[in-house]
Amino acid sequence: MPTLERSGDVFVLDLGDTENRFHPDWLSAVGAALDEVEGADGPRALVTTATGKFFSNGLDLDWLGAHPDQHEGYLADVHALLARVLSLPVVTVAALQGHTFAAAAMLSLAHDLRVMRADRGFWCLPEADIGMPFTPGMSALIQARLAPQTAHVAMTTARRYGGDDALAAGIVDHAVPADAVRATALELAAAQAGTAGTTLATIKDRMYRPVLDLLRDHTDPRA
């Protein structure tokens, strides 16, 4: 389960040491961690990372399959998480130490900066291959954060990007050795801790107003 620690001005959110799929309990724990980051005072920033082979594999398809009647509320909660991270009033850095797939790739794009392990692991939006189209809010988020042809290729061909490919495509800001992922993210976050506050919140809110509206007003387009 997700845990939150603080190292100086930087909160470190560890998403877990399994596939770290978005189970409802996992979503609650992440939400509580974000409450703590948002509610704190003074200089602060957030690094989101995980332990082991996966950053996260995204939606919890097993849970979804077992709870078909809660499909809509679950997706609304996922959209709310993406909106919340995208508009968090502190600088956020995703430290991608392992595989980052589907909704987890979107979660990484909701952060301000991304650091990825260079030698192993993939960043991938497999939706075109597995028959799950992006919702309008997800589509808007990805398109707002990537260059047009990068978004197009990632979304229509399900390409798997290694660290160096992701850097070249502008999906991540840094690709570094495995043992430098977390430290690089911490350094980037600490350098921006002084920016936390209402000005940053307003800047992000105005930059991504149409995306945030789609994410927050999400209702299942299949309904």
Next chain:
Amino acid sequence: MPTLERSGDVFVLDLGDTENRFHPDWLSAVGAALDEVEGADGPRALVTTATGKFFSNGLDLDWLGAHPDQHEGYLADVHALLARVLSLPVVTVAALQGHTFAAAAMLSLAHDLRVMRADRGFWCLPEADIGMPFTPGMSALIQARLAPQTAHVAMTTARRYGGDDALAAGIVDHAVPADAVRATALELAAAQAGTAGTTLATIKDRMYRPVLDLLRDHTDPRA
């Protein structure tokens, strides 16, 4: 005139061996070819190319000059073609073996991927030089598919991009020797044939909804 052949899972649309301007009969033939691609079942993809010195030079200005009263319907048909290719439920690759100008450059941008001959031939939007502003739908298409400053320079300065320049600017995805253009495009298309279907259609439709709306609702802004 345009012809359609099938090679394994890949349909190959050859736009012709002249300047391949968008004459009404040419538009009808291309539309019939797209009907066949769209109506087929199973894994499939599309490569659009041509034979000889030109991919296409775009609008048929001679025909337009001779039919001033059909101006509006003609432009609506061109917009409908751009919208249709942009939202086609199969992966599409433009193999630019020759000059690609004006509306043909836009048609290339409506494809998912572009392969261009490296050593000869230009990709160019000459509209700023020839006194024909882009329609709102055309402008939206170009801006949705290129990085902001690439779109700006291409649209306001009528710059002619050779293959390597187009690759560096992100206008095309690959610049290869003349004899490798079609083969490269076929290979890229074949690798994505399994993606054809309703999920891909929904992904494209949501990504480009505002562009598609402008293209499909086109009425001459000068009217």
Next chain:
Amino acid sequence: MPTLERSGDVFVLDLGDTENRFHPDWLSAVGAALDEVEGADGPRALVTTATGKFFSNGLDLDWLGAHPDQHEGYLADVHALLARVLSLPVVTVAALQGHTFAAAAMLSLAHDLRVMRADRGFWCLPEADIGMPFTPGMSALIQARLAPQTAHVAMTTARRYGGDDALAAGIVDHAVPADAVRATALELAAAQAGTAGTTLATIKDRMYRPVLDLLRDHTDPRA
């Protein structure tokens, strides 16, 4: 104070030899210069530059502090300037020979092309650091002219870009030695002087319609 000279087909607007902040008198002088450029006939282009250590440091915070009651009208005038340069019916080149900060960085983005001194001077949006969020119009302008992650980093981290960094990030089109900044800009502008006119005006207007609407309809969002 700003001065306008003509060199062949190219008008050269010099913003001054101080910090060149946007004092109301400075805004009037720049507006009068743009009237002259816009009102002229035939082939023409515009280079905007300055003399000395600064291109411009943006808003005149001293004047604003002394005239709290004129805050709203002042900001509307600044937005009108940005909108006017963004839609000017001639090709515009910003020659950034010195520091380019805040609203002046936005003014540079309203130009078609940017040339920056490579060895000294910074391009920077310090708003996140100084507690002044971008207005919706300013945000839209910056986001329309830069790649998504470049805009995001520039706007949320107040990063200072030297010439080579700005070139690598796509913020400027050329980074050249100090003594080549003005000459390079003049050459680029002269090459595009023939494009001046209503077609170019329409192209720009359609490309940036939503940005222009926000800039022209600006009212202080804090009001």
